Structures are given as C-alpha cells and as structure tokens.
Amino acid sequence: MLRALMAQLPDKESSFFEWYNEVLEVANVTDKRYPVKGVNVWTPFGFKAVSLMDRLIREKVIPLGYQEVCFPTLIPESELNKEAEHIKGFGEEVYWVTHGGRTELDIKLALRPTSETAMYPIFALWVRSHRDLPLQVFQIVNTFRYETKSTRPLIRVREIHFFEGHTVQLGDAEAESQARADLASFREIAKVLCLPYVMDRRPDWDKFPGAFYSIACDLPVGGNRTLQIGTVHHYSQNFAKPYGISYEDKDGARLVPSQTTYGISERLLGGTIAIHGDQKGLVWPSFVAPTQVVIIPIPGENDPAPLIARAEEVRAELLRTPLRVEIDATEGRPGAKYYAWEMKGVPLRIEIGRRELEEGTLSAVNRLGGRTKLAKGDTAAQVQAALAAYDVALTERARKSFATNVNIARDGPGVVAEKANLVGWCGEQTCAQEVEKRWGLSVLGRLEEAPEALSLGPAPPACIVCSKSGGAWSLAAKAL
C-alpha cells in the first residue's frame, strides 16, 4: 500500500483535474478500471464515505417528515413519456432495456434517469384525500444516464449514487414551504461537510425538465468551474396533471396537488473531495471520514508492546463514543505512516511514544497540521473536541479559498474569465448570452442568498451587460 501512496500528486492549483483523478486513484476511493465507460466501482473505502454521506442526508431529511421507500429501476416507455418537457430533457440520455433473455419485450423499459415517472403513477393511487397530504418520500438508489460528455468519477458518471426526495402538497404555497425546508436542510448538510456554496435559482431555460422553478447549490471548485451538488425543484402541477394525481379536499372538491423534489448525488462527495483535498491527499470533514482517528505507536528503539497495549486501550475508549478508529502498528517508519494516513484524509492522528506513555498523555495532530496534547482523563471528550475544532478550521480554510476563487464583479470590466463570478444581471436571456460570448461563462442563476463566505453590498449592482438596475446578484461560471 505504502508504495502506491508515495506517489507525488499533480499540483491542485494548476492541474485540478489531474490532481482530482490521481487523488481518487491513489487514495482508492473508486476504481475506474471497470470495463464499461463512465461506470466505476465503489471500493470499501469509498463506499464507507458515500454511506456516511447517506447517513448525513437521512439525519437531516427524516426530521422533515420524509419516509424512505424504494421504487423500481425499470420504467415503461409509456410512463416516461407522459410529461413532455421531462422526456425532452432526458430522452437522449436514457438507457433502454429491450430484451429479457432472448425475448424482445413488448414495451421498452428505461433505466431510471430520475424517478418522477416511476413514482407518480403510484402517487396517483396513494393520494386520495387531503388527509394523505403532504406525501413525503425519498429513496437512495442508483440512477442511470447515458452521458455523452466526458465522464469523471463522482462528478459525471453513467451510474449515479443518488438521493431523491419527492413530495406531494396541497397547493403551491405548501410546495414553496417544502422547498424552503429542503433548502434549509441542505444548508445544514453543507455545514457539516464544511462547504461554502452559492445557492441560486436557475434561469427558466436551464431549470430541471418539467420544473416550475429550480434552485441549485453550486460549489466553486477552483478556476471558473462550479459543481452543482444539490437541487430543489418546485413542480407546481406540471407532473401532477399528466400523471393524474388529485385529491378530495375538505369540501369534497377534487383538486390537483403541487409537487417538489430534492436531489443530491455522489457529486456532493466529489465536491467535498475537490474542495478540501490538498497536495498531501484527501481531507475529510470528520462526519464522512471513513476513519476519523488513527493511533500510531512510535516505539523507536523500545519494546512496542506497552505502546500497542496503550493504543488498544485508547481505541476501546473511543469506539464506545462511537468514533471510527484504527491503530497502525505495522512495521515501518512513522513518517511513511503519516504520509499514508494523510493521503487517506484521516482527520486526527494520535501518536503514542515513550513520553506519552509515561505521562499518560497523548499527542494529537489533525489533518491540517494543528497539534494538541490530550491530557490524562476523558480522552473521548478531548478527541471529540479536537475533531470539532478541526471541522471549524477546515470550514475556515474552505471559506478563505472560496473568497479567493469567487470574484465579485460589480460591473462589466470587473469580470474575471478565469474565475467564478458574482455579477449583476437583469434576468434577460440576451444578456446571459452576451456573458457567454464575452467571458465564456454561463449565467447559472440569480442568488437566493448572499454566500456566508463573502460580504456583498446591500443592493445588487446594475446588469453587467445592459446596465439596467433592478436585477439581482447572479452566478456566472462554467458548470462542470
């Protein structure tokens, strides 16, 4: 293992994609040697991380009233085609199952690209009365898109690890409240992952196929690139009508409900790696770190046995908390071990040498280099505190680089083509096209809120193209 880990990573600043591909490979998050293009294998290490991301999502959405379900992967062509915009948006990237054994199927089956068209025929059966509303379900499944663009692990893949929340609401106002609650839960998720982001409303021409509106969370990942890591969509009645979902209200009238969805994919993990990783390798926020603490006995010339015994004692205490802890008592130089565990992104390393053993203390070094001495006594509490402090420092580091990566363009000439930009924009498509032409950037949407990491002025500036006022702060960048 160590041999592979001793590889030097490409420079993240100047060669982001090379760095990204290499760090995933060297740290062994996914294996991209699977013999189907754009389809990767989750290794034990990577799957642990993505499972922890799933746990985080569940912890934040279940309290909102969501219940977990699982709908089929296979969707009949007839159901997929019911909502016109939706199929227009997905038709070209759907995988089709045409045969069972040697038998040609009567009706072609799509592999779900997303599950509206699998769920809503059944929602039409589940929703009868206003008492059945709100209906709030989610599933964590794999979805499939025949991507024609170049693929990239965890960012653009053909089989996607995907959380999708779907709700049915009494009306548009209730759907609006649900969307707000979903966005609030996303803020909490991003906070746990120490991620600064931009929350913006997609322009009409770029919203989810079939949506009334779409709000996305975009992560500036260096250069002018942003990564969409989460979305909330308000569908109004756009799906409920073609799928025949209706309910009886208190007065016996039959009404068409309003709907929302909430989506987060493995991209959130890809973005977390992209933002926090550095020249030494992965850097995990403590919640999703497959291993949170590694304990390394450093015997030097002495007998390692008492140090290993002490390490096991500390691990046993931490496991009860519960924390995810490993001991590295393999042979080898401490330096090489540090290197390997740093590559894996372990948040906290505990070193036990002879002095620590005699004093009953522990030396702790976090993944950002911060050192602490853990005193005799409640080790678990001190480790939890060290991890909390580490997450704060990681957030701070990410915010600083966010503030550097995102340019605040108060007027036209202030736009920097090589960065993500916050610009004034009037909302017109012609001006967005002009931004594309002049700077090679897409207007991804107008801000829903001022990013915490930046201080924007009190009022949005005039449109950087047409100079009209009354527009909004908007994100102009290249979407990955």
Add this chain to the structure above:
Amino acid sequence: MLRALMAQLPDKESSFFEWYNEVLEVANVTDKRYPVKGVNVWTPFGFKAVSLMDRLIREKVIPLGYQEVCFPTLIPESELNKEAEHIKGFGEEVYWVTHGGRTELDIKLALRPTSETAMYPIFALWVRSHRDLPLQVFQIVNTFRYETKSTRPLIRVREIHFFEGHTVQLGDAEAESQARADLASFREIAKVLCLPYVMDRRPDWDKFPGAFYSIACDLPVGGNRTLQIGTVHHYSQNFAKPYGISYEDKDGARLVPSQTTYGISERLLGGTIAIHGDQKGLVWPSFVAPTQVVIIPIPGENDPAPLIARAEEVRAELLRTPLRVEIDATEGRPGAKYYAWEMKGVPLRIEIGRRELEEGTLSAVNRLGGRTKLAKGDTAAQVQAALAAYDVALTERARKSFATNVNIARDGPGVVAEKANLVGWCGEQTCAQEVEKRWGLSVLGRLEEAPEALSLGPAPPACIVCSKSGGAWSLAAKAL
C-alpha cells in the same frame, strides 16, 4: 386506514397464497400495482422492514471480515459469458440494455442477475499477492431476473433486493472455512428472526451455475412447499480461472485462489412473513418490526390529556433505549386500534387506562396474546425483557408448526406428498427422479445438520427408493 384493515384475511392453512398476497396488501408491505410485471414498490413500511433485515445481515457479516462495496449494475456481455456453466444457468433470464438514447450500444449490457461477472474482472486487479487474501466483500443491491415463472411479492420478483457476499481465498480449505463461517452467521440471522429451517447441500444437478457445491437454507412454509432463503456456495477455482484471478504466494509461485459466495434476498423477509403471520395479520420478530411498541391511551369517558402525557413520557423513555415506538392517540374504539396494529404485526402493545395512570403501571400485550403488567420503575428494561420473551414464544410457535409441517419419512410408504419430507436418500439422481415421479417432490439436498426443531434418529435410514444404506437424511419438497 382502519377501513381497509378490517378486511378478513383468507385462511392461511387452506389458502396459503391467497392469505400471503392479501396480508402483504392489507398491511401495506409492498405495492404490486407498479406497471411492470413482477416488479413491486417498497412502501415506507415495507422498506423499513427490509432495511432492518439488511442491518441484521450487516451486524452478522461485518465481524467475519466482510467489507461493504458497490459494483455496477451493468455488465458487458463479454464478461457475462466468461464462465460457461454460469451463463448457461442465467442466459435466459437476463435483461439486456441495447440502447443509450437513440444510439445502439457497441456491446450489449446485462442488468446484473448476480455479481460474479461484474466483480471478478476487478478482483483479478485487486488480488496480487497472498497478502491481499482473504478478500471479503459484500454489497446490498438490486439484481434483475427476467422470471418466466409466475411472480409473487418478496418470493419471486424480477427486481430483487439482494445481499451478496463474495470472497477470494488462498485455497479450497480456506474457502471451506469461509463457507462454514457464513453458514454459522446465517444460523444467527435465522435465530434472530425466530425461524426454524433445513440446511441442505444441493445435488450436483441443482447447485448454483458454476459452483463446486451449494448449501441452502430451506424454510418449510406450509404444505409441501419450501422457500430457499439463503445460500452459501463454494466455487473452488471455477470462476477464478476464467476471470484470471491469481496471486503470488510466499515463495513467489503464482497460484489460482479459491472462492465463495453468500446470498440472501428479500425472500428472507417473505419467508419471515410466511412463517410467523397468522389470521390477524403480520407477526414480526422484534428485530425487524418497523414499530416494536405501540402505546394506546384508553381514556374511556375520562379526559384523555393526562393519559396522552403519560404515553409521551413512556415513549420518550423507550426511544432512548433505542426502541421503535409509536403512540396511537387517534379517535376510535380501542378494539379497532388493536386490530389495526395487530395486522401490522407490532410485537408489543402498551395500554394506558385510568387504573394504570393511578398505579404508575402499564399493561402490555404481545402479538401472540401474552399479557404482562409492567411495574413502576425501569420501563425500558421491562419492555426489552417482554420483547425477548416474545421472541422466545414466537420461536417456540414456529418450531411447533415446523415439526407439524415436516414429515419424517423413515421409509418409502411413510412419505406424505402434501408435506415437506425428510427422507433417506442414497444420493443417486435416478432415485431422486423416482421421488419426483412417485410423490411429486424434488429431492432438494442432503442435510448438513439435523434441524433443531426435530429429533431425528442417530443414523439416516435406507434410501426410500432403492433401499441402499449409507445415504443421508435429505429434504424432499416442492421448492417455491
């Protein structure tokens, strides 16, 4: 909800399949109205149960050294075809993806029917040295089989919720030990689910396609029917050779490893429902019960508020344990509520009336009708004890019906065609064919161990067909 639940279930004894279909529908475990044949929707209730089954499996296999992974759903035709027996066994029931959008794919992709052919090309990359062994991974994913037989929820479906463990071992002896360890973990799983079973070794003509040997756990579910709820396969080098898996041993020699697999599907949940359910509905073993305890305040003519307050106090205490608890303080007669929660299979009902409130006690009734009074004091501990006692009673009830359902045929004329039979069998296929001809039963395999619920004699009897001795106790039944 109550209205639907007041339906009378068909008689389980005389109309097993009608009862089974109806109880799944009335209790709302899966929704079979999805517009693709043999493909069902997991409702929130059903998905909770199957997730708890997954949790149980994880708890039992992770201590054996298994690590969780996720391999792709899509398998190129060329990989699927590498092991000749395997593709012969699965070829007719594979779903084929032939198109991405409107583009015909260069190479057809199968939806995994099981994941040997997805994993082993990658195992060939992961396994280099004896130090990489044993490799033990598992995944919990959906698999796909284009079933031509009639489908049935949780028992025979076309999209299957599936646990599959795969290991690579130094040699056949190590693979044998792994298989034994897997079978031991299956025994523990069955114990937690209160299930008596028959563990038997499939005859060569009925083993898993490509296996060296297959050991199955068969569950007699009434009449002469059995349900295969778990399997362990020893592959020896049958897959390692065609997939080019090899390793360097300590002396530098290149060797071909041996392999095993371990499979459990949603059938385990279907079998649990089939065995324990009764005329009042589902009966869950406490581990997989989506709700373990329901608290019902019974105000009668009195003010319900203090009873509800007390119910909430009890719930809060139980949730800390943690237990899965609900309060039913809806309007309606207690009897109708009991009926509804019994249909859902909740193991324990706690009733709080005026007397309980005054005394500080609680009345508890388990799903089998057993009553206990919970004294003032540590309610959580008393509830845990009541659930443990309930599981014991449930195991006892299942064992009794197992002993009734399984006929011990010590000689030919003693076979009962309408039951599952344990018979003496010499091991010859001609005799198995004769069993099929005479009694309409398949010889599913020779016993690996005497079922706990039965007392078999010290030595197996002579073959019921050819009367040769030296054979083994074997299971003859109709596999569902």
